[in-house]
Amino acid sequence: MAIESEVLVIGGGLAGLSSALAAAREGADVRLLSYKQSTLRNASGLVDLLGYTHEGDGPLTDPYDAIPALPEEHPYRTVGVDGVREAMAMFDDVTDYRGDHTDTNALLPTHGGTVKPTARYPRGAAAGLASDDRDVLLVGLGSMVDFDAPHVAAHLEAAGVPFDARGVTIEFPGDLRADAKVTRYAKLLDTNGEVAVDGRMVGARDALADTIEPHLDGEKRVGLPAILGDDHPGAVRAALGDHLGVDVFEVPMGPPSLPGLRLEDALFEALDEAGGNFETGNPVVDYAGEDGHIEEVYIEKNGAKIPVSGDQYVLATGGLVGKGVESDREGVYEPIFDCHVPHAEDRYDWFDLDVFGDHQFARFGLPTDEQLRPLTADDSVEFDNLRAAGSILGGYDFAAEKSGSGVSIATGHAAGTTAAQEVQ
Numbered sequence: 001m002a003i004e005s006e007v008l009v010i011g012g013g014l015a016g017l018s019s020a021l022a023a024a025r026e027g028a029d030v031r032l033l034s035y036k037q038s039t040l041r042n043a044s045g046l047v048d049l050l051g052y053t054h055e056g057d058g059p060l061t062d063p064y065d066a067i068p069a070l071p072e073e074h075p076y077r078t079v080g081v082d083g084v085r086e087a088m089a090m091f092d093d094v095t096d097y098r099g100d101h102t103d104t105n106a107l108l109p110t111h112g113g114t115v116k117p118t119a120r121y122p123r124g125a126a127a128g129l130a131s132d133d134r135d136v137l138l139v140g141l142g143s144m145v146d147f148d149a150p151h152v153a154a155h156l157e158a159a160g161v162p163f164d165a166r167g168v169t170i171e172f173p174g175d176l177r178a179d180a181k182v183t184r185y186a187k188l189l190d191t192n193g194e195v196a197v198d199g200r201m202v203g204a205r206d207a208l209a210d211t212i213e214p215h216l217d218g219e220k221r222v223g224l225p226a227i228l229g230d231d232h233p234g235a236v237r238a239a240l241g242d243h244l245g246v247d248v249f250e251v252p253m254g255p256p257s258l259p260g261l262r263l264e265d266a267l268f269e270a271l272d273e274a275g276g277n278f279e280t281g282n283p284v285v286d287y288a289g290e291d292g293h294i295e296e297v298y299i300e301k302n303g304a305k306i307p308v309s310g311d312q313y314v315l316a317t318g319g320l321v322g323k324g325v326e327s328d329r330e331g332v333y334e335p336i337f338d339c340h341v342p343h344a345e346d347r348y349d350w351f352d353l354d355v356f357g358d359h360q361f362a363r364f365g366l367p368t369d370e371q372l373r374p375l376t377a378d379d380s381v382e383f384d385n386l387r388a389a390g391s392i393l394g395g396y397d398f399a400a401e402k403s404g405s406g407v408s409i410a411t412g413h414a415a416g417t418t419a420a421q422e423v424q
Helices: 014-025 063-069 075-079 081-094 123-128 149-158 182-191 204-215 233-244 258-273 404-422
Strands: 003-010 030-034 106-109 115-118 136-141 165-170 194-197 200-203 221-225 247-251 277-280 284-290 293-301 304-315 326-328 331-333 386-388
Touching (some): 003 014, 063 081, 075 081, 136 204, 165 204, 182 258, 204 233, 304 404, 386 404
Parallel strands (some): 003 304, 136 165, 304 386
């Protein structure tokens, strides 16, 4: 007997969580299925709405103002400006991110030394805005080779930021292993656990501040890699800031990302509070249905296929990176429902010889109707009770546009809301 739900969401990333949360807030009985841990732990934790146009113009000041000029097949055109605003309002309601009182993008420095336009950002990054003219000291850790503070500072200076940036590298106080994970640093700072410094035991927060303090030279802001606590990042930043007499901020990092993990926790907590159910660890591998209607899907568990059913389905399994879209020598395809993925027959047309050229593969994904239902090659609806959301959608290049998170939230909200309304 199949496990039943009114709305069944497949995929545990930002789009899947947004879909499930939107449906649950509409009062639907929701179940979210995720094969692996959420991809948010690999994300920076920033929420990019639209940083650049599809033609490469930008960085954009007002992303909403640019949406009507996007190509008709772009997911934002399907959802509409009002739909994007409604989705971001839901996001703002369940997170404590900054940027929710303005339509304009903020500019934040990244761990690579670039300046990135983003619509929402964690409170821990707020003091690091590139529009702030206060000088910055960037502090890297010798064990974290993916954040070279002097290199980042030099790149920011070259980018023309309105402040002086300087970078130093220190060793985290105590005897942590050289290969300690970011979560090890975060937990130590969360609990303010003691570390050995010059033969005496000192709380980790004071020890870190004491190590940084000699390097300050009048700067009013100090930026560190995003390791400043998982459960209590605000308290960690405040303690360091009080000790040093400056504002402390985190620089968004690559995976594994503590800001991404914090966002994941906030969204799963919101889904739980809204009454949604979720389970992870087993992939959805097949479905049953006929006449354009899905009856149930099957998850693989210990070699057996377990049926799970819903009245409405949302597919949010990701794009080429997330394996929601796959390719082989025969073509490009969606592996669960075999939905149509437009692509050139000649594989050499999938990419451009120029590294930064117009690569077709960057826009691989499912075409949909105005309700986000996937379409066949002849523009018919694939299934009347299936909607798609997030990077599995085609018609846009999220990496070039800096629109990935925004599209996931907006289309997830639209798909989940519409699915819930269908069952009521």
